[in-house]
Amino acid sequence: MLRFTELLARGLRSRGITVEIWNPRPVLLGSNLNFPKSLRKWLAYVDKWILYPFSLRRAVRKTRRAFGDGVRFHVCDHSNSPYLAQLPKNRSAITCHDVLAIRGALGDATAYCQASRMGVILQKWILKHLRGAQRIACVSNLTLRHLREVTGESQPGWKVVHNAFNAEFSRVETGEAIGILKQKGISVPQPFLLHVGSNLPRKNRRMLLQMIKQGNHSWPGNICFAGDVVEAPLAEEARALGIHDRIHSVVKPDHETLCALYSLADALVFPSFSEGFGWPLIEAQACGTPVIASNLEPLPEVTGGAALHADPHAPQAFAAALVKLNEAGVRKSLIEQGLKNAGRFGVARMIDGYLALHELNAASFASAAGQNP
Numbered sequence: 001m002l003r004f005t006e007l008l009a010r011g012l013r014s015r016g017i018t019v020e021i022w023n024p025r026p027v028l029l030g031s032n033l034n035f036p037k038s039l040r041k042w043l044a045y046v047d048k049w050i051l052y053p054f055s056l057r058r059a060v061r062k063t064r065r066a067f068g069d070g071v072r073f074h075v076c077d078h079s080n081s082p083y084l085a086q087l088p089k090n091r092s093a094i095t096c097h098d099v100l101a102i103r104g105a106l107g108d109a110t111a112y113c114q115a116s117r118m119g120v121i122l123q124k125w126i127l128k129h130l131r132g133a134q135r136i137a138c139v140s141n142l143t144l145r146h147l148r149e150v151t152g153e154s155q156p157g158w159k160v161v162h163n164a165f166n167a168e169f170s171r172v173e174t175g176e177a178i179g180i181l182k183q184k185g186i187s188v189p190q191p192f193l194l195h196v197g198s199n200l201p202r203k204n205r206r207m208l209l210q211m212i213k214q215g216n217h218s219w220p221g222n223i224c225f226a227g228d229v230v231e232a233p234l235a236e237e238a239r240a241l242g243i244h245d246r247i248h249s250v251v252k253p254d255h256e257t258l259c260a261l262y263s264l265a266d267a268l269v270f271p272s273f274s275e276g277f278g279w280p281l282i283e284a285q286a287c288g289t290p291v292i293a294s295n296l297e298p299l300p301e302v303t304g305g306a307a308l309h310a311d312p313h314a315p316q317a318f319a320a321a322l323v324k325l326n327e328a329g330v331r332k333s334l335i336e337q338g339l340k341n342a343g344r345f346g347v348a349r350m351i352d353g354y355l356a357l358h359e360l361n362a363a364s365f366a367s368a369a370g371q372n373p
Helices: 002-013 037-070 078-086 100-105 117-131 141-151 174-183 206-211 232-241 255-264 279-286 299-303 315-325 330-345 347-357 362-366
Strands: 072-075 092-096 136-138 158-160 192-197 222-227 247-251 267-270 291-294 308-310
Touching: 002 347, 037 078, 072 078, 078 092, 078 117, 092 141, 100 117, 100 141, 117 141, 136 141, 136 347, 141 158, 158 347, 174 255, 192 255, 192 279, 206 222, 206 232, 206 267, 206 315, 222 255, 255 279, 267 279, 267 315, 279 291, 279 299, 279 330, 291 299, 291 315, 299 308, 308 315, 315 330, 330 347
Parallel strands: 072 092, 092 136, 136 158, 192 222, 192 267, 222 247, 267 291, 291 308
Antiparallel strands: none
């Protein structure tokens, strides 16, 4: 969420708005004492949830004394909703990126997000403070709907504000893209399908293995997983299917590498079971790469329909989509529509949404003394 915070701050500053970013600072973890690894998570909780709220409360009082009611406060991630208790309710808002962990803690298996015993307690605490927020920016219509469902409430200040790109994405010419990968020691033979994301179960990485082995739709190319390392069970399944030599992994690619991968891929395949938004969809579209994605919301909302969508439980449906992608005119149309759709997610539009969320226009917000994302 640090990248999102910086993105929001840059966007507001571009409108002439003064911005300060406040973050919890490690106190216990920042000391010179060598705590056992088993204690470090709990010390981090003390730093974040017990010690920092005192500092936050003092900072709020100081800021309001200095600048009066012109200041606005924004919490950039819903997991930090307990901080809302230290902020003036009528001058604060929060961004809700998804409700997956909360739904998982409440026993919703379709969230694909299991919670530990401590996680259940923490997520219910987060939900309690979200329920009391007057203004919430939800990154998709699905996230807003889920928030209303889990809270049982619907405030007029809860609105959809789509994410914007958190970096510049555009197509890299083939020769240049191959050169970038070669320079970084990365070899992914073409043609390849690309999956971008973690190895969490909800990301449904197995689908790419299953879809290219579907009978008459069998595809002879390669698969590239960009993000987390390929986990052992997935590697074993690839070996059992006889395609282990066609699986490639690029662990934690930097931005230049990611743009090169998008630009070289035959398609981005994103068969997720559960998302709050889905940045890789628009990143691929901005790079001129066609998308095959799950038909579960919010993915069709994010792609704007400029993608092939299929049931994430049905490998044969994804295989059929891959075949369709190579029909005359289909690829060209999806690329053109995808580039157009990607234009909906500019920073300026997102900033307009956040100004509207706080019920301030750009001129009045610029005259305020500051904002704290």
